[in-house]
Amino acid sequence: MNTWPFINGAYGASVLFLAVAGWLSLARYRRARRRLAEVEKR
């Protein structure tokens, strides 16, 4: 049985999850800090 499609699937899901979850968390953090700085400047 060719196991590579399963290996590629597991690694693909991992890389996709880490990239998307990491990017979303950091994007939310940067957006929240920028918004707070704007409000405090008023």
Place this chain on the structure above:
Amino acid sequence: MNEDVLPANRPVRAGGWLHYLANPARFMRVAVPVLPWLSGAALLLCVAGIVWGYQFAPADWQQGNASRIMYVHVPAAWVAMAGYAALAVCSLFSLVWRHPLADIAAEEMGPVGAGFTALCLISGSLWGKPMWGAYWVWDARLTSVLVLFFLYLGHIALIRAFDNRAHGYRAAAILALAGAVNLPIIVYSVQWWNTLHQGNTISITGGSKIYVTMLYPLLISTLGFYLAFIAMVVARICAAICERKTASALLAAAEELA
């Protein structure tokens, strides 16, 4: 009681040191400069662990290349369980000391922990198909991890189920503490029941049943996944604190105008 024996700067209230450390402003002062380094280290270790496991680690003598799934499946499983343990600890702090930072931390850990648990289940089923001939079996280890995933989802939903956020935090904290009983069940399920899932390969107390050429990439990948979890949670906690400060500032400005 003779109060002269107490040092002058000692917190009088029980658990006062916890309140000192868990202050949102102090947390931000520590977390903001640390976050870029934490994220960079997580990225570096995740890339090193994943590339090493996928490309350079040796294939298993019995399972062949399919054993490479271990380098993403096992770290995801460990982080999923450790994340829930941290969630339960935050819930305990929330229920006992009613500290808002514990509530925020628990709220932000939920979705990240659920993601790692889903990743563990997906990679596990992709490992199960070539090895067992099935993507899913109602095995004690698999079922208890599925229960962990549902506990995470329940926690996420319960926090958002009440109009009064404080009620949601309290209900979710009770669920998180009650659900912590599932953690030893996951760990010992392979010993208590006759499972299709293999037994524990790595042990802190006993000797590991894995050779160093496979152990090192696994440990690097695990460290990377742990740091990624911490970096994501810290970033989300900082974002939540900033969002609350923004909302408070906007509310105060609106009240001044009115």
